[in-house]
Amino acid sequence: MLKSWSYCYETFTSNPHHKSMSAMTLSMPRPFRSSRLLAAGTHLMISLAVAAAAAWLVFGMWYPYPYREISGGRELFFIVIAVDVVLGPLLTLTVFNRSKPVRELRRDLSIIGLLQLAALAYGLWTVSVARPVHLVFEMDRFRVVHAIEVPDAELDQAPPELRHLPWTGPTLLSMRAFRNDKEKVDMTLVALGGTPLGARPGLWQGYEKARIQVTAATKPLANLKTRFPAQAGLIDAALKSAPGADRPEAALGYLPIAGRDKYWTALLDLNTTEVIAFVPIDSF
Incomplete structure (x- = not known):
């Protein structure tokens, strides 16, 4: 059997018409092809298990609903995972050869595993x-703030309890009022330059401190249905799945949400200003 594998290998390396992987695989005896496919299949199963664990981390902790949609976490994650899951098994399919010395085969597979882990680690980083870290009430809207948008040098300007960015999903905050006209002008100019006001740690405060402003800015839910009659069913479905689904419609309101490149709408309880549901509607 080893002689036949050696013959196939010599035939492959000496014949320019058999340089492709598919031709090499077809020229090999069935037991050899089976062992190679088995190794690649086993590697694929392991890769899928690791991908499932990574998916739990990303979607269960960093990008809970609806932020996987608003912040684009799902698309970014699947690009990373698709490359990683395909890369490892294909490399194993290419290099696996039982005729190699065990030490050499272990070395090759170890290198593939390390490359795959490095790619996964970089992708997860x-x-x-x-990742989204805060949902900030910003004067007349909510803004999803992402870790990469927050200036690290300004974190010490935030209240002590907000100086560490969360890893378990966004927290609900509000933006305090400007202290004076100069601060208002300075912050507005910075926002025009690309850093949203809601991403400035020095402006953060607890959500409960802005309940009066939130109530004043919130629009009646009936207005949303009037503006988007085709989405009324979607709105009702979101409310049915929300806690306390028996609230009367007159006690509900909405505010727009600005994401990275998408716009959604938050549904609120007007009595408590609690955010109770989200719908994929651009209500700006």
Whole structure:
């Protein structure tokens, strides 16, 4: 059997018409092809298990609903995972050869595993720095603030309890009022330059401190249905799945949400200003 594998290998390396992987695989005896496919399949199963664990981390902790939609976490994660899951098994399919010395085969597979882990670690790091950390009430809207948008040098300007960015999903905050006209002008100019007001740690405060402003800015839910009659069913479905679904419609309101490149709408209880549901409607 080893002689036949050696013959196939010599035939492959000496014949320019058999340089492709598919041709090499077809020229090999069935037991050899089976062992190679088995190794690649096993590697694929392991990769999928690791991907499932990574998905729990990303979607269960960093990008809970609806932020996987608003912040684009799902697309970014699947790009990373698709490359990683495909890369490892394909490399194993390419290099696996039982005729190699055991030490050499272990070395090759170890290198593939390390490359795959490095790619996964880099991909998860990229997803983590883009994760949403706060949902901030910003004068007349909510803004999803992402870790990468927050200036690290300004974190010590935030209230002590907000100086560490969360890893378990966004927290609900509000933006305090400007202290004077100069601060208002300075902050507005910075916002025009690309850093949203809601991403400035020095402006953060607890959400409960802005309940009066939130109530004043919130619009009646009936207005949203009037503006988007085709989405009334979507709005009702979101409210049915929300806690306390028996609230009367007159006690509900909405505010727009600005994401990274998407716009959604938050549904609120007018009595408590609690955010109770989200709908994929651009209500700006």
